[in-house]
Amino acid sequence: MKQVKLNEVKEYIESYKSRAVKRSNRVVFGKHLVSPRISSKIRRILRQIKSKGDVKARIPVNLDLDRLIEAYPPDIPRFNKDMVHVICKSVYSQMKTLGEDFCHPRKHEPFYVPLNAVMLKKQIGNHYMKVVAWMMQVGILQCDGSYQAGSVSKGFKFGPSYSYESRWVTITDTILLRKLRKIADMPIPRHYCKRVVNRLENALQDGGLQIDAPKAEAWVNARYNASMAKAMKGKGKLTPEEVEIIRQIQLEDIKTIASGNIKLIQDDFGHRLHTPLTRLPKELRPFITYKGEELAEVDISGSQLLMATRLLDKRNYPLRGNKAQPDLSEVFTGSYLEVTGDKRRDTTIMFLDSLQSRYSKGFQEMDFVKDAASGEVYSRIVEELEKISYFKPALTEKEKRAKVKKTLLKQLFASPYFHKHKWLYKGKAGEIWSLFTTIYPEFAELTDHIKSKNHKDMSMILQRMESVLIIGRVCKRIQDEHPEVFIATIHDCLVTTKANKDLVRKILEEELQTYVGVAGTFSEKEWSMPKPVESPGS
Structure with a gap:
């Protein structure tokens, strides 16, 4: 040669x-x-x-780093602008897992997200917190101040001077480039049921999911104008900055769905799946179709409380080598009840035995189990609150139930000992929790036991139980038995075409009965055209 x-x-x-x-x-x-x-x-x-070419990072559109560095020179070893770019990229990445209420799975305050400290340390180095501190000093980031060692991490969001609207910049630092390219080569994390999750993502990316973008964007802009008018007068619950952020997030989600490039993110907290569908307002859902067919949703009524009934049955706690219920290790990993030994399990089993002994009730006889299975927990509390004239006369029954549900779930997942949560257990809100503990004392005591080490354990365990049911059982069975059926998830809600709604409900009912042990109640809704615009802060 x-x-x-x-x-x-x-x-x-x-x-x-x-x-x-x-x-x-x-x-x-x-x-x-x-x-x-x-x-x-x-x-x-x-x-x-x-190499994969340029590596880009997303930063606020009006961020002028050169001016800030000149005005506030950072005293950080080997500082360069790309360090700030990488942290902005991390904030935007975490914001993809915001829910419909714009809260992160690990945070209770809207728009605040935790930073991935392990990943940032690998990329920037040990002084990444100095870069974050400098960004807070100059107003790029804000911190919620929430921190509790081992349970609550700090939350961050962009400062009021910087919008959610973004632009792309190219990373030029060679060391950061090498590290970022290694991360880019890694597969997207799948924390549970990898094969099922990948097939769900493929269904979203096959070109069948479509949205009437012009009408959806017009609705978002109309709602923005109404909400901004209230926010400027100080009448709404949202600030003008928050109204603007919501508008930009929603417009970006619409563009993402229209492009067909929908990425499915699974968080490591409750193993829930996050897509633009999960965050899109309910009023925008009717604009979405699949291959020209209208969609419908099947929802479990009171799913969180229904999952919680499993915690009252001692057979549902992890035991090393439990082949009968292998999903338990997925549910409890990372919590106080993790399968690291039998001592913690035995403590909980003895606690449940003492509950049954003190209240002379077995698992199936407990009021909480019965009411959760029939979807009557919130309604029963509303009835008791009406006896003491708790609600304003103008509220409808639906509004009363929604108020009780929102407050009670916050209390169920919060801690009375954490300074930012104490208000939930005092005053008007505290009356709801006091009544709940009176009606369902067994479950209230068990809740305190599970949250004794880390109050986030309760929400994490229940969300993972929900993921096992929805992803690991229902979606997997539909994919295996009916691969032609379109299916998507919005946490405890399943989305499919109207023609397949009855099939999906039937499978959901069967799997719920098998998994939880009680028959739940369900609601169905076809995605019809939206009602006139209303302000979210009204």
Whole structure:
């Protein structure tokens, strides 16, 4: 074979962009064989060319770093602008898991997100917190001040001067580039049921999901104008900055659905799935179709409380080597009840036995189990509150139930000992919790026991139980038995076409009965056209 010179190889690489095949310690370019003497140099050139090109980060559109660095010089070793770019990228990435109430799974305050400290330390180094502190000093980030060692992490969001609207910048620091490219090569994390989750993502990306973008954007802008008018007068619950953030998030979600490039993110907290569908307002859902067919949803009424009934049955606690219920290790991993030994389980089992002994009731006889199965927990509390004239006369029954549900779920997942949660257990809100503990004393005591080490354990365990049911059982069964059926999830809600609504409900009912042990109640809703615009802060 003809041996070529290094300069000729460089020209070949530049022209044909590394059409190379390595053979042993030599490199072949087309029909030309390169001598071993220069193979190492060529391989280095190949690595540079075969890299994935530019790595971009998303930053606020009005962020002027040069001006800020000049006005407030950072005293940080080896500081460069790309460190700030990477942290902004991390904030935007975490905001993809915001729920419909714009709260992160690990945070109770809207718009605040935790930073992935482990990942930022790998990318920026040990002084990444100094970069975060400088960003707070100059107003790029705000912190919620919430921190409790081992249970509550700090939350961050962009300052009021910086909007959610973003632009892309290219990372130029070579060290950061190398680290970011390694991360980019890693697969998207799937914390539970990887195969099922990947197939759910493929269904969202097959081009069938469509949205009437012009009408949806018009609705968002109309709602924005109404909400902003109230916010400017101080009448709404939202600030003007929050109204603007909501508008930008919703417009971006609409564009994402219209493009068909929908990424499915599974959080590591409750293993829930997050897509633009999960965050989109209910009023926008009717604008969405699948291959021209209208959609419908099947929802479990009071799913969180229904999942909680399993916690009153001692058979549902982790035991090392429990082959009958392998999903328990997925549910309890990372909590106080994790399968790290039998001592914690035995403590909980003894606690449940003492509950049954003190209240002389078995699992199926407990009022909480009966009312949760029939979906009557919230209604029963509303009835008791009406006896003491708790509600304003203008509220409808639906509004009363919604108020009780919202407050009670917050109390169920919060801690009376954490300074930001104490208000939930005092005053008007505290009356709801006091009544709940009176009606369902067994479950209230068990809740305190589970939250004794970390109050987030309760929400994490219940969300993971929900994920096991919805993803690991219902979605998996539909994919295996009816692969032609479109299915998507909005946490405890299943979305499908109207024609397949009855099939999905039937499977959901069967799996719920098998998994929880009680028959629940369900609600169905077809995605009809939206009502006139109302302000979210009204």
